[in-house]
Every structure is written in C-alpha cells, then in structure tokens.
Amino acid sequence: MSLLFKHLRIHQIFGANTDVGKTLLTSALVRASAALGNDVYYLKPVSTGPMSDADDEYVKRFAGKHKSRVRTECLFRFGEPVxxxxxxxxxxxxxxxxYIPSDKExxxxVASHVRKCATHTARPSHMxxxxxxxxxxPTLSGTTQLDSYRPLFLPTILIGDSRLGGISSTISSYESLVLRGYIVDAILLFRDEYYRNWEYLSSYFAEKGVQVHAVDPPPAKHTDNNTNIQLTEQFYWKIVPSNNQGTIFDTVRHLDICHTQRLxxxxxxxxxxxxxxxWPFVQHGHVKTEKDVTVIDSASGDVFSLYNGHNTESSTPSLLEPQFDGSASWWTQAVGHAHPALTMAAAQAAGRYGHVMFPEATHLPALKLAERLVKFGPGRGWASRAFxxxxxxxxxxxxxxxALRAFAVREQGGLKSGIGMEKRRGxxxxxxxxxxxxxxxxxxDACEEGVYTSEWHEAKGFWLDPPTISVRNGQTVISVPPSISAESEVETQSLGWTYDITERFKTPLAAVYRQHIESTLRKLRNSERTLAALVLEPIVMGAGGMIFVDPLFQRILIDVVRSSNAFPGTLSTTPGEWSGLPVIFDEVFVGLYRLGFESIIPLLGVFPDxxxxAKILTGGLVPMAVTLAxxxxxxxxxxxxxxDALLHGHSYTAYPVGCEVANEALNVIEKLSKSGEWEEAKARWASPQETKLQSNGVWSFWDPDFVSELSKLPCVGEVMTLGTVLSIKxxxxxxxxQSHSAQKLLDVIKSSENTEDVSPIPGGSPFGINYRTLGNVAYFMLSLNTAPEIVKAVENRIWRTLSS
Structure with a gap:
C-alpha cells in the first residue's frame, strides 16, 4: 500500500511517451541528489532489452563523482526490447x-524493495x-502502469515531451495521472528551441500550481561508443554543474519542499x-487527543492509507500504514476505492454536462439508468417510474x-385536489x-422514538416487534419476541432453509405470525392515527443493530396488510394496483447485491409498490438515490x-455525473455477479438438501465454517451473515x-501491529482493520470484489482476537 517516510523522499517517474528522456533526466536527478549529500536509490522495476542498454546500468554509469552514494536496482529483467x-x-x-507476476505480486x-531502502539508513535520502x-x-500482466502502480500512491514527476505533438501528450498524460489521484509534484522536459513546448506548458501548468522545469537537450548520439560516453558525461557536467546550481538542482530542491509540505x-x-x-454519529467528548483522529491520506481497493506520524509506538518506518476498510466506507462501497472505470465515468459526464436542470428535460445518463432500473433491474416486473x-x-x-398521497387519494374515493390537509395530519x-x-x-418520523431521533421528531405510526435470525453455537436460530409467542427460540434445519419462504409457509410458525399480525391490526383499526403505508427494511435493519429479520414474518406481514379489512376502502381487486396499504421497501442498505441478491424481492417472493x-448504486463514488414506483x-x-403533481425535488435531481457513474457501477457489478469467485463462495454455502441455491438460495462471502465456529465462542452471543455483511453480537x-463492549473487545484489530499473517494486500504491508460498531454489535462489510485472500486474512484477525 502507500509508502511515505520522513528521511526517504520518494518520487515515481512517469513519461508522457516513449523516448522523451525519462532515463536521461532521471539520471540527472539522481546525480544532483547525490551531489547535495543525499543517499540515492534508483529502482527500475521492469527492464526490457539487452543488458548493455539497461536503464539501471546507465544511471550507475553517469551517477557522477558521488556515485558511492547511489544504489541502483532492477527487479524484473527481460531480453526483448519491447x-x-x-x-x-x-x-x-x-x-x-x-514466471509472470500478477499485479499484486x-x-x-516494488514495495518490499522500497521498504528495504528506507530501513537502510536514517540519513536524508532520495529515491x-x-x-x-x-x-x-502495460506492466507485466498487461494492466496499464497507472492502475498497476496506483496502490503505492507515490508522488510523481512527469517527464514531458519536447517533440512535435508533445504539448498534447504531456497534458494528456498529466490528466491521466490526475484522474487516478496521483500527486504530480513537477514536470520536467527538454528545452527544444524549435518547438518550444516548455514555454506553453509552463504557462498552462502555472495555473494549476504545477512547476515545469526545462533543461537543455542532450547531444545527438555518436556512432562511436566511447565518444558517446564522453559527450554524455560532458552533457551531465553542464546540466548538473559542480556549483550545485541550475534547473536540475532547482527541481530537486522543489521536490524536497513538496515532501516536507506533505509531511x-x-x-x-x-x-x-x-x-x-x-463529525456525524460521534460524541466529541470521547475524542480527546490528536492521535484519536484517523487521517486517511488515500485509499485504493479495499484499503485506506492512514497517517501514523502521531503513533510513537508504531514499529513500521513508513508514516503511512494500510487499514482494511471494514465498513465498506459506511456501506457505500461496492467495487473498492478509486476504481478507474467509475472515475472515468464521472469525468466523462462532468465534462459533457456538469449538472443540468431536469424537470421536463432528459439526458442520456439519467434515461439509461431509469430504464435499466425499471425494466431490467430491481424494478423489473412491477415498477413503471424512477424518481x-x-x-x-x-x-x-x-x-x-x-405512499401517503396514494393512500389519501384512494381513501377519498379518487379525489385529489382539495384534500383536507388538517385531516391528513393524522x-x-x-x-x-x-x-x-x-x-x-x-x-x-417514519420510525419510533430512538437514539437517532431529534427533539422535533414525532413518531407517526406503529412498529411491530419482529422475530430475528442468527447463528448461535453453530445452529441457525429464530428468536421470537414474547409478544408473538411463548416459544422464544426456534431452531431451524439450516440457514438456507430458513430463507425458503415457500417451505416455511407450511410450518406452525407461519400461522402464529399471521394470527399475531391480524390481531394487532384489528386493535389498531380504531387508533387515533390512520396507518397509510407499510415501510420495511427487507431482511436486514442495518442502523438498528444489523437486525436480520425473519423473512417469513415480513412476507406474511405484507400479505396480511394487502388483504386486511383493517383498511376499509383501500383494498383493490384490480391486478397491478396496490391494496390495503402501499408497501415501501427501503433497499438503500440491502439492495444491489449487498446481501448477495440484486434485490430482496425474489427472496420474499412479493413485489413492493x-x-x-442508493449507496451501492454509484459504487460509493458519488451520492445518488432512485425511488421506484x-x-x-x-x-x-x-x-x-x-x-396534484409530486411537488418534490432536489437541486441535483438526476445529477448526470451520478447517473453515469451508476450506469458504469452496475456494469461492473453485473460482471462480478457472474465471476468464478462468486460461484465458489455460493458453493461453500450449498448443502445437498438445498438444491435451489443457484436460483434463490442465500449465501455469503464469509466462510460458513468460520461463521459457525465464531458463534460458539464464549464472548459471542450470536453471529449472522448474508452477502458482504458479517454481524457479531x-x-x-x-x-x-449505548454499549461500548464491541468496540473494546475488538479495538486491537484496528492496528497493524503484531499481525502474524502474510499480508494479502498489494504492497505486502501488515494491515489493520477499520470497522464500526452499533453498541454491542460489531459489523464488518466487504466490497463485492474483495479478494478471497483478504477475506480470509480478516477472518483470521477476528478469530484470533475473539478467541484469545
């Protein structure tokens, strides 16, 4: 992951094109750094072509009179000059x-070599x-360099192109770097007197706060090798003079300043x-010191890079340490941080539209997204509109x-305008x-009184106490509130069977649920407040404490509400129309594969109205929500x-950037849903009796054996998982x-110290785990593409902590 050291200033050198002088100008920087008294490390991760033309050999040859301070290295070398x-x-x-290494390898x-150099000396050094x-x-795997090196997040020097067309290639390269979040500290190029690209580029980048440094070009290559070496050495004496002055030295000093300013x-x-x-959801009285503030310098994939400069107990020389984003950045993350496809989608829409007004208008990103969600996504088969x-x-x-307007209109016999607002307040x-x-x-106001509500809150409705599902001592258990049944705990055949609504309709518990709901609704019929909608978080109530509700209870509740005589005048016999009460599914947290399903609708076997x-909808890049009706x-x-219209709107309604990102996020997610890793995860949760797994079975990215054994630990009350979510009570x-037990029990895993596993994250550094708690519940959340080896490493850390 990202690397940053106090004494070792590191810069990565990218070129705007091939043959722009990357190695030649890098050699000048190495030579100047050494002349200024620094230890200097040069790394060429990949070299192609004969050894006589190798860049690391070139840098070593022209390191100047202080070459004893210079160390060069190449990690992967191949003979063909391609x-x-x-x-x-x-x-x-x-x-x-x-062997061709993967991007992670x-x-x-590269990271291992950088860390080795950082621990070699405590003197001021450059790399x-x-x-x-x-x-x-491309790198060795074929991945573009910008994406392959991105987890390291090293500050960058861009070598510009001084040739014909070089203005365009330099600006394009800079923009490609910026789109992926790189810090570009300087642009360095040759001073070609014919094209004079440096003049335009200096002015262009001055507005962006990026310094452009230009040096005289090298002499033409001589046919005689010895003469060529002599001419090259003379060139370096000219641009890296013995008085330590000039453009190259100005560049080195500027890079030092950039490093110091970042620290x-x-x-x-x-x-x-x-x-x-x-902060949201934080008692500031508990955040006493600066070391309690988590400073996130960057993020890539599933990992934050945290600044640990205030941690005097840290044993790592790097001022940045990786931390697994265990809450998927508060439930929004779908495909990891800084996903290049989503970034490009955002940039494309921003460049094409910015933001445009939407009432009585349309644009392609919004239209495509609406059609996709209504016709082919979670609205398939029931929705007609997207808001x-x-x-x-x-x-x-x-x-x-x-929902409230639909109820009021039907209750008034179809009357729309002129509905009595005083009456509707009930x-x-x-x-x-x-x-x-x-x-x-x-x-x-659509929730009962609780820790999240404000002084102005007025609970408007009635809330049933739901039965819940969890794994206890390796057994799937349904916990039934005493208001429903005297039998408080019911063991089930398996987790998969528990979510098979069709089979469970045949059980005695189904009749108990139905009787309780019908009885409750009869009692509520004469209450002061008129119930006008059923509002559910299907399957899981997240903020309430990762409460996994029995799906059978929710399904029967919907069926009873739609057929109940407790709502006179609102029952419908017309196919496709809402009946009883309009049913709202709040799938903000659970939708779009957070729990392993595109939508919870097939699992419950019933459509909402x-x-x-939201959240996963844009892959965690920008905020956006869509209400389907x-x-x-x-x-x-x-x-x-x-x-009579829906007089409701937001300034950023159908924000083109959000719509375009959502379309791309759904493309990425659709491919993931067909991946071998998903199929392997599903297979681990399959059992012989659950033959319907591929169509409607439940599954999780977390290992079933790990979940079962975790639930048997003395300190664990219950565990539950679906899809990306793991909940530990x-x-x-x-x-x-109001409890702090979960936070105290697991707090040690936030640190990367004392980790035993070989790190599975790119860069190979030991990592901590950033997670959130809901009182006495700790939860962990994955992205939809979290690597299996990372999941296993997180499981190991949790297990060791709770079992010790």
Whole structure:
C-alpha cells in the first residue's frame, strides 16, 4: 500500500511517451541528489532489452563523482526490447518456466524493495522509481502502469515531451495521472528551441500550481561508443554543474519542499480537524487527543492509507500504514476505492454536462439508468417510474410522499385536489421496531422514538416487534419476541432453509405470525392515527443493530396488510394496483447485491409498490438515490392540475455525473455477479438438501465454517451473515446501542501491529482493520470484489482476537 517516510523522499517517474528522456533526466536527478549529500536509490522495476542498454546500468554509469552514494536496482529483467507485457510473454514462450507476476505480486515486490531502502539508513535520502514507456504502457500482466502502480500512491514527476505533438501528450498524460489521484509534484522536459513546448506548458501548468522545469537537450548520439560516453558525461557536467546550481538542482530542491509540505500537512490535520469539523454519529467528548483522529491520506481497493506520524509506538518506518476498510466506507462501497472505470465515468459526464436542470428535460445518463432500473433491474416486473434524489434519506422522503398521497387519494374515493390537509395530519406508517430510514425529519418520523431521533421528531405510526435470525453455537436460530409467542427460540434445519419462504409457509410458525399480525391490526383499526403505508427494511435493519429479520414474518406481514379489512376502502381487486396499504421497501442498505441478491424481492417472493435504492448504486463514488414506483402509485399524482403533481425535488435531481457513474457501477457489478469467485463462495454455502441455491438460495462471502465456529465462542452471543455483511453480537450485553463492549473487545484489530499473517494486500504491508460498531454489535462489510485472500486474512484477525 502507500509508502511515505520522513528521511526517504520518494518520487515515481512517469513519461508522457516513449523516448522523451525519462532515463536521461532521471539520471540527472539522481546525480544532483547525490551531489547535495543525499543517499540515492534508483529502482527500475521492469527492464526490457539487452543488458548493455539497461536503464539501471546507465544511471550507475553517469551517477557522477558521488556515485558511492547511489544504489541502483532492477527487479524484473527481460531480453526483448519491447513493451514489458510482450517481453514477458516472449520470454515465457521460449522458456515455459518463466514466471509472470500478477499485479499484486509486482507491486508487492516494488514495495518490499522500497521498504528495504528506507530501513537502510536514517540519513536524508532520495529515491526515484522509473516506469517504462508512457503512462499507459502495460506492466507485466498487461494492466496499464497507472492502475498497476496506483496502490503505492507515490508522488510523481512527469517527464514531458519536447517533440512535435508533445504539448498534447504531456497534458494528456498529466490528466491521466490526475484522474487516478496521483500527486504530480513537477514536470520536467527538454528545452527544444524549435518547438518550444516548455514555454506553453509552463504557462498552462502555472495555473494549476504545477512547476515545469526545462533543461537543455542532450547531444545527438555518436556512432562511436566511447565518444558517446564522453559527450554524455560532458552533457551531465553542464546540466548538473559542480556549483550545485541550475534547473536540475532547482527541481530537486522543489521536490524536497513538496515532501516536507506533505509531511507538515499530514501532521497538522488532526489538530485542524478537531478545531473545525463536527463529525456525524460521534460524541466529541470521547475524542480527546490528536492521535484519536484517523487521517486517511488515500485509499485504493479495499484499503485506506492512514497517517501514523502521531503513533510513537508504531514499529513500521513508513508514516503511512494500510487499514482494511471494514465498513465498506459506511456501506457505500461496492467495487473498492478509486476504481478507474467509475472515475472515468464521472469525468466523462462532468465534462459533457456538469449538472443540468431536469424537470421536463432528459439526458442520456439519467434515461439509461431509469430504464435499466425499471425494466431490467430491481424494478423489473412491477415498477413503471424512477424518481431521482440525492441520497437514501431523501429517497425515502420521496417514497413516503408517494405512499401517503396514494393512500389519501384512494381513501377519498379518487379525489385529489382539495384534500383536507388538517385531516391528513393524522396519517402514519406501519413498520418494525429497530427500523431506520434516514436522518431527515420525515424519514425519522417514519420510525419510533430512538437514539437517532431529534427533539422535533414525532413518531407517526406503529412498529411491530419482529422475530430475528442468527447463528448461535453453530445452529441457525429464530428468536421470537414474547409478544408473538411463548416459544422464544426456534431452531431451524439450516440457514438456507430458513430463507425458503415457500417451505416455511407450511410450518406452525407461519400461522402464529399471521394470527399475531391480524390481531394487532384489528386493535389498531380504531387508533387515533390512520396507518397509510407499510415501510420495511427487507431482511436486514442495518442502523438498528444489523437486525436480520425473519423473512417469513415480513412476507406474511405484507400479505396480511394487502388483504386486511383493517383498511376499509383501500383494498383493490384490480391486478397491478396496490391494496390495503402501499408497501415501501427501503433497499438503500440491502439492495444491489449487498446481501448477495440484486434485490430482496425474489427472496420474499412479493413485489413492493415503492422501493428505494442508493449507496451501492454509484459504487460509493458519488451520492445518488432512485425511488421506484408502480404505475398505480404514479397515477395518484396524475391530473391536469399542478397542485396534484409530486411537488418534490432536489437541486441535483438526476445529477448526470451520478447517473453515469451508476450506469458504469452496475456494469461492473453485473460482471462480478457472474465471476468464478462468486460461484465458489455460493458453493461453500450449498448443502445437498438445498438444491435451489443457484436460483434463490442465500449465501455469503464469509466462510460458513468460520461463521459457525465464531458463534460458539464464549464472548459471542450470536453471529449472522448474508452477502458482504458479517454481524457479531457480544454475549451477555443488553445495553444495546449505548454499549461500548464491541468496540473494546475488538479495538486491537484496528492496528497493524503484531499481525502474524502474510499480508494479502498489494504492497505486502501488515494491515489493520477499520470497522464500526452499533453498541454491542460489531459489523464488518466487504466490497463485492474483495479478494478471497483478504477475506480470509480478516477472518483470521477476528478469530484470533475473539478467541484469545
């Protein structure tokens, strides 16, 4: 992962093209760094071509009179003078035993060498890592260099192109670097007096705060090798003079300043943060010192790079340490951080549209996304319209407005305009205890009183106490509240069977659920508040404590609500129309494969009337929500009068950047859903009696044996998992959300210290685990493409911590 050292200033050298002078100018930087009294390390990760032309040999030859301070290295060497990918393939054809490393192995080899150099001396030192060809030249695996090296996140020097067309290639290369998040500290190129590219580029990049340094070009290559060496040496004496002055020395000093400024900024961030930022869901009284502030310098894949400069107990020489993003960045992450495909989609839409107004208008990203969600995605078979908003909470506000209006219109016999607003203030919702639909006032009002609600909150409705599912002592168990049955715990055949609604309809528990729900609704019929919608978080209530609700209870609740005589005048016999109460599925957390399914609809075997998707929708890159609605809900707002319309909207409705990113995220997710790794994970959860696994069976990315054994530990009350989610409830702790037991018990895993496993992350560094708790519940969450070896390493850390 990312590397940063106090005494070792590292820069990676990228070229705007091939033959732009990368090695020649890097040699000048090496020579100047050594002349200024630094130990200098030069690394050429991949070299192609004969040894006589090797860049590391060239740098060593022209290191100058201080070459004793210079150490050069090449990690992978191939004989053919072609691109690294092709050179490796040709070598493998000639000798089948030639091994081509993966991107992870390649980056780990580079990182290991960098760390070795960093521990070699405590003196001020410089390191230059020179890439091959242009910024998008492939590495050994075929991955473009920008993506392959990205986990290291090394500050960059771009060698510009001084030739015809070089202005374009230099700017394009710079933009490619920026799109992937690289820090470009300087641009260095030759001073060609004919094309004079440096003049234009200096002015162009000055506006961006990037310094451009130009040096005189080298002499033409002489046919006689000895003469050529002599001329080259004279060239270096000219651009790296003995008085330590000139452009190259200015560049080296500028790079030193950039390094120092980065360290100073990282070091100052905790104090500045404590002075200015108000965090969500944090009691600031518990954050006492600067070392309590987590400084995230960058992120790549599933890993944060954290600044540990305030951690005096850290044994790693790097000021950055990797930490697994164990909450998938608060539930939004789908395909890892800094995914290049999503970044490019965002840039493309930003460049084409920025943001454009949406009422009575359309644009392609929004239209494609709406059609995809309605016709081919979670709205398939029931939805007719997609309404765009900003995030999950606002999406739920929209859903509530839709449902309450549809109920009011039908209750009034189809009357729309002129509905008595005073009477409508008595509307409420039916839901489940522990539910959470967002932090806007309307979404809070759709939940009972709790830790998330505000002083202005007014709980509007009734919430049933739901039965839940968990794994205890290796056995899948249904916990039934005493308000439903005297039998508080029911063991089931297996996790898969527990989610087979069709089979479980035949069980006695189904009749118990139905009787309890019908009885409750009869009692509520004469209450002061009129129930106007059923609002559910299907399968899992996340913020309430990762509560895995019995799906049979939710399914029967929907069936009873839609057929109940507790809602006179709202039952429908027309196919496709809502009946009883409009049903809202809050799939903000659970939708789009978070639990292993595109939608929970097939698992429950019933369509909603309204549903909301967000979070994973854009892969965690930008906020966006979509509320899907059936045609019968849409018609409740359809008339010739403006007042009857859904008068609700957001400034960034159908934000083109968000729509384009969502389309690309869904493309990536669709490919993942067909991957071999997903199939292997599903197979681990299959059992002989669960032959329907491939169509509707439940599964998880977490290993079933690990989950079972974890549930048997004395400190663990229960465990539950589906898809990417792992929830661990601490034993004998009834304090709920106000508890700190989960945080205290697992706090040690946040650190990368004392880890025993070989690190599976790119770069090979030991890593900590960033996770979140909900009182006495600790949860861990994966991306949809988290590597199996990383999942295994996280499981091992959790197991060792809880079993010790």
């Amino acid at each position: 691109s690294p990918q092709l050179a490796a393939q040709l070598a493998q054809r000639e000798e089948s035993k030639v 390649f980056v780990t080899a 230059y890592v020179e890439t091959a060809g242009g910024v998008h030249s 100073e900024e990282l070091d100052s961030m905790p104090r500045r943060t404590l002075d200015t930022i108000w 765009f908003s900003d995030d999950g909470s606002t999406g739920m506000e929209v859903a509530l407005k839709m 509307l409420g919702v039916l839901g489940l205890k522990g539910s959470y639909h967002g932090d806007t006032i309307g979404a809070m 309204i549903s909301v998707n 059936s045609d019968s809900i849409f018609k409740a707002f359809y008339s010739e009068k403006k007042v 601490i034993a004998d702790d009834t304090a709920g959300y």
